[in-house]
Amino acid sequence: MGESGKAIKANILLIDYEETHRSIYTSFLRYAGYAVTAAPDGIEGLSLFKKGSYDLVLCALEMPYLSGVEVARAIKTFCMGKGRKVPFIMVASRTHEVTQEEMRKTGIDTVFFKPLRLDHLSESINGLISARR
Numbered sequence: 001m002g003e004s005g006k007a008i009k010a011n012i013l014l015i016d017y018e019e020t021h022r023s024i025y026t027s028f029l030r031y032a033g034y035a036v037t038a039a040p041d042g043i044e045g046l047s048l049f050k051k052g053s054y055d056l057v058l059c060a061l062e063m064p065y066l067s068g069v070e071v072a073r074a075i076k077t078f079c080m081g082k083g084r085k086v087p088f089i090m091v092a093s094r095t096h097e098v099t100q101e102e103m104r105k106t107g108i109d110t111v112f113f114k115p116l117r118l119d120h121l122s123e124s125i126n127g128l129i130s131a132r133r
Helices: 019-031 042-051 068-082 100-106 118-132
Strands: 011-015 035-039 056-060 088-092 110-113
Touching: 011 019, 011 042, 019 035, 019 056, 019 118, 035 042, 042 056, 042 068, 056 068, 056 118, 068 088, 068 100, 088 118, 110 118
Parallel strands: 011 035, 011 056, 056 088, 088 110
Antiparallel strands: none
């Protein structure tokens, strides 16, 4: 149960270098009924992922230290060793492209471009989580 007494829909790991984005996405996702753990970069995000139990990862593409693609690849490799798949949503600026081949190789399910439409994000999250159950 969440703080409001409602059942939690899913546990989401949010990885984004920009504090404003982390704050907006976290507030929106919590309001929508999700539990959210946020990390400011890929290194901390991977550490949290390996220690926790997440139903979905929402990750920025452009970050220092590890890019979102590198994070996706590491999570896919880690999950393969555990025999599971965790849905992965990438958020990128319109100046960057993530190819279908790159998505397939790294386990990225969906790419959203900034500015992000939160209603579309919510629909995608619901669909990916429902498909796992």
